[in-house]
Amino acid sequence: MAVAELDRESLAKVKEESYLRIIWTRFRRHKLAVISIFVLTIIILACVLASVIAPYNPTVSQKDASGAILKNAGPSLKYFMGTDSIGRDVFSRLLYAGRISLLIAFVVTICAETAGALIGAVSGFFGGWVDEVIQRTTEFFLTLPLLPLLLAFSALLRGIQIPFLPQEWSSAVIIAIILIVFGWMGPARLMRGMVLSLRNQDFTEAARAMGLGNFGIIIRHMIPNAMAPIIVSATLDLGGVIIYESALSFLGFGVQPPVPTWGNMLNEYQSDMWTQPAKVFYPGLSIFIVNLAFNYMGDALRDALDPRLKR
Amino acid sequence: MTNYLIRRVFQMILVVLLSTVAIYILLNIAPGGPLAGLRNIGDRRSRPSEADMARLEAYLGLDKPIFLRYLTWLIGDDWLGADWLYVGLGNYRYPLLGATGQQLVETDPDTGAKTPRWNYARFWTDPSPALLKPGYVIWVWGKETTAHQFSADRIQASPPPKATRPADLVTFGSVVKVDAQVITIADTGGIKSTVTVNQNTAYEFPIGTGLPRPSAGLWLDISWLTGDTGVLKQYAGFHGTNRGILRADFGWSWKLAAGQPVTALLKSRLGNTLILMTTATVVSLIIAIPIGIYSGVHQYSGTDYAVTTFAFFGSAMPVFWFGLMLILLFSYSFKNWGLPYMPSGGTVLVREAQPGSLELLLNITKGTFVDRFMHIILPAMMLSLLYLAGWSRYMRSSMLEVLRQDYVRTARAKGLIERVVIIKHALRNALIPIITIVVFQIPGIFGGAILTETVFSYPGIGRLYFEALNASDWPVVMSILFITAVLVVFATLLGDVMYTVVDPRIRFK
Numbered sequence: 001m002a003v004a005e006l007d008r009e010s011l012a013k014v015k016e017e018s019y020l021r022i023i024w025t026r027f028r029r030h031k032l033a034v035i036s037i038f039v040l041t042i043i044i045l046a047c048v049l050a051s052v053i054a055p056y057n058p059t060v061s062q063k064d065a066s067g068a069i070l071k072n073a074g075p076s077l078k079y080f081m082g083t084d085s086i087g088r089d090v091f092s093r094l095l096y097a098g099r100i101s102l103l104i105a106f107v108v109t110i111c112a113e114t115a116g117a118l119i120g121a122v123s124g125f126f127g128g129w130v131d132e133v134i135q136r137t138t139e140f141f142l143t144l145p146l147l148p149l150l151l152a153f154s155a156l157l158r159g160i161q162i163p164f165l166p167q168e169w170s171s172a173v174i175i176a177i178i179l180i181v182f183g184w185m186g187p188a189r190l191m192r193g194m195v196l197s198l199r200n201q202d203f204t205e206a207a208r209a210m211g212l213g214n215f216g217i218i219i220r221h222m223i224p225n226a227m228a229p230i231i232v233s234a235t236l237d238l239g240g241v242i243i244y245e246s247a248l249s250f251l252g253f254g255v256q257p258p259v260p261t262w263g264n265m266l267n268e269y270q271s272d273m274w275t276q277p278a279k280v281f282y283p284g285l286s287i288f289i290v291n292l293a294f295n296y297m298g299d300a301l302r303d304a305l306d307p308r309l310k311r
Numbered sequence: 312m313t314n315y316l317i318r319r320v321f322q323m324i325l326v327v328l329l330s331t332v333a334i335y336i337l338l339n340i341a342p343g344g345p346l347a348g349l350r351n352i353g354d355r356r357s358r359p360s361e362a363d364m365a366r367l368e369a370y371l372g373l374d375k376p377i378f379l380r381y382l383t384w385l386i387g388d389d390w391l392g393a394d395w396l397y398v399g400l401g402n403y404r405y406p407l408l409g410a411t412g413q414q415l416v417e418t419d420p421d422t423g424a425k426t427p428r429w430n431y432a433r434f435w436t437d438p439s440p441a442l443l444k445p446g447y448v449i450w451v452w453g454k455e456t457t458a459h460q461f462s463a464d465r466i467q468a469s470p471p472p473k474a475t476r477p478a479d480l481v482t483f484g485s486v487v488k489v490d491a492q493v494i495t496i497a498d499t500g501g502i503k504s505t506v507t508v509n510q511n512t513a514y515e516f517p518i519g520t521g522l523p524r525p526s527a528g529l530w531l532d533i534s535w536l537t538g539d540t541g542v543l544k545q546y547a548g549f550h551g552t553n554r555g556i557l558r559a560d561f562g563w564s565w566k567l568a569a570g571q572p573v574t575a576l577l578k579s580r581l582g583n584t585l586i587l588m589t590t591a592t593v594v595s596l597i598i599a600i601p602i603g604i605y606s607g608v609h610q611y612s613g614t615d616y617a618v619t620t621f622a623f624f625g626s627a628m629p630v631f632w633f634g635l636m637l638i639l640l641f642s643y644s645f646k647n648w649g650l651p652y653m654p655s656g657g658t659v660l661v662r663e664a665q666p667g668s669l670e671l672l673l674n675i676t677k678g679t680f681v682d683r684f685m686h687i688i689l690p691a692m693m694l695s696l697l698y699l700a701g702w703s704r705y706m707r708s709s710m711l712e713v714l715r716q717d718y719v720r721t722a723r724a725k726g727l728i729e730r731v732v733i734i735k736h737a738l739r740n741a742l743i744p745i746i747t748i749v750v751f752q753i754p755g756i757f758g759g760a761i762l763t764e765t766v767f768s769y770p771g772i773g774r775l776y777f778e779a780l781n782a783s784d785w786p787v788v789m790s791i792l793f794i795t796a797v798l799v800v801f802a803t804l805l806g807d808v809m810y811t812v813v814d815p816r817i818r819f820k
Contacts (some may be wrong), residue, residue, distance in 0.1 A: 094781075144330065145799055146755075148776060151761065152792060247631060251765060266632060277644075284636070292623070294358075
């Protein structure tokens with residue numbers, strides 16, 4: 001008498017759902033995050049393809065039919081966000097600005113998260129005095145007042161020219177470095193916490209028994225296993241980096257004109273806010289939307305990657 | 312608890328010292344030093360010459376070795392070159408003497424009452440010829456033994472008043488060389504003469520105190536450190552006036568208000584920032600806590616969704632842009648629409664209220680409290696947005712956490728009405744983490760104040776910081792950074808201590 005015999009044939013046909021697929025299914029439940037992905041894709045594509053999409057050169061003053069420079073033109077079909085005080089097309093500048101702002105955000109986040117993850121992993125894995133030193137350093141960095149310090153550093157390094165780089169890129173690179181230097185603490189703490197719980201598990205012991213060295217274990221086992229929270233924090237940090245970069249540029253200590261970023265565009269347009277109010281609107285709105293989208297995505301990713309947090 | 316506090320205070324001191332090192336490195340990280348901006352002035356005529364730069368560097372103390380510069384920035388340079396430290400409350404007081412040796416008096420112009428004038432000193436330098444450095448101009452009293460050979464009774468480094476020039480003043484000139492007992496000086500014509508000093512020679516230098524050390528008071532010998540034979544003997548005789556940031560002397564502003572002490576500059580701006588920060592904190596708390604409680608209690612209700620969405624938007628909002636939008640709406644658009652519009656910057660009305668403005672409508676006089684209040688509304692709105700968003704989120708999740716606890720269920724089971732359960736049992740426990748977070752974040756509000764005060768041209772510390780950075784006025788920048796670092800460290804300690812006070816379950820070891 002067959003007791004609920006399992007049908008081998010049909011079991012084999014059931015496809016095992018891949019990990020990514022499961023995550024995507026969970027991620028999709030967060031409707032706003034899905035919308036965010038759409039919006040972000042459009043914005044990022046538009047910015048990356050700025051040289052194709054942008055109707056005009058962002059650094060060249062536009063001229064009207066009579067050859068006079070078209071200063072502070074209002075929105076029109078030709079220049080649909082108008083032109084600025086020296087006649088440059090605002091829409092083109094906005095696209096190119098997004099390219100720099102997003103590039104800085106991605107570079108800074110990737111570098112800071114990688115550095116933070118490595119530091120945190122080393123700290124948690126080795127413990128002892130290494131951990132002690134790294135933890136005290138992290139705490140010290142976290143104590144420092146962030147925005148005033150960022151401002152002071154950028155102000156000091158404002159005029160510096162990095163060799164072998166086009167002059168207009170120098171300030172962007174410097175800002176990126178400063179933001180990395182002050183951005184590694186969050187992921188470091190996160191990674192340390194994860195590694196502390198991972199290092200005593202059986203698979204670590206197994207890896208060691210198989211002859212893997214300390215750094216091998218960290219790279220092959222610790223970091224991949226602790227990746228989920230790092231990805232979430234990276235997504236959330238992307239928005240933060242954009243805010244900090246634009247705050248610095250807005251105050252005039254970030255990326256220097258003529259290279260446009262959303263922050264320094266706000267700074268430029270702030271001065272003719274009383275005559276051209278609409279122009280102040282666009283760069284700030286871009287920062288806001290991008291930051292909001294990254295936040296929603298981070299939220300949804302957190303829910304998707306960590307089912308325990310799900311209600 | 313006491314042990315914990317002591318340990319924490321030590322940690323605090325260490326962190327503050329470390330951050331002073333960090334801040335000082337900051338100043339010296341720029342290639343070419345803090346004066347690089349002056350060297351790079353494009354216009355040849357306004358660029359200072361090398362001699363000017365050297366003099367400027369000497370004036371700002373930049374010619375000293377870096378560890379000493381850091382040390383003098385930290386604890387001042389009035390001890391430098393001193394032989395004795397006065398141990399006592401306050402400074403040592405000694406009479407201020409005139410050229411003829413009598414104590415000077417001050418006459419009150421109204422009553423005619425005479426009060427003696429005093430000098431105050433914490434550090435004392437024993438008079439000795441080693442204090443004289445080549446280049447100092449000295450005036451010598453005494454006898455001429457042979458031609459160009461003098462024996463000195465008294466050497467002074469400041470010119471005597473012409474009218475009372477004493478008869479026994481024999482010579483003056485700039486010091487060329489100092490040997491043990493013989494000083495070579497050269498007069499304006501370049502003619503050299505030698506001055507021999509002896510045990511009884513009196514000295515009066517503005518650099519040291521010149522007089523013999525008084526026997527009264529308790530004096531600690533520090534000549535092993537900075538005296539003629541001390542570790543830092545090359546600074547013997549140098550007696551600065553700077554007391555260092557640890558003793559609340561923040562030095563002098565270089566550019567923003569050249570010639571003014573930074574302390575005065577900070578004082579003039581501090582009140583405005585405190586008003587702004589207090590208003591923003593209070594407003595945020597008053598709004599954030601009730602809406603946090605409401606959306607925690609009514610989880611997943613329509614209001615809850617509205618609040619969480621608002622909090623999400625608020626924390627994603629670039630605050631500086633939000634500030635600009637506030638100006639655009641309440642000042643610019645209201646003016647265009649003929650509505651009473653708000654002031655867009657400053658602390659009080661500069662001119663009379665303009666037609667159509669809210670001030671004119673309410674008939675506000677310049678400089679009154681209401682006038683100040685009008686000017687603080689928009690900046691406070693901008694500054695509180697971020698904290699409002701964050702704190703209402705914290706309050707909500709803290710409330711949710713507490714409402715799940717057993718003691719809340721017990722309270723309900725006892726038959727208490729819901730309002731009592733929420734206010735007496737849930738809220739009091741839910742407030743604990745909020746208090747800590749608020750205390751931790753208060754120094755951080757200063758970061759927001761930089762942006763707010765810049766957007767609204769509000770003359771506070773934040774704007775001062777921004778202006779100082781723009782003008783490369785490093786003493787001001789470093790002072791503000793230092794004060795902020797101290798505040799952050801202090802707030803962290805305060806937050807931790809308050810945590811134990813409001814939550815008796817937590818005990819620190």
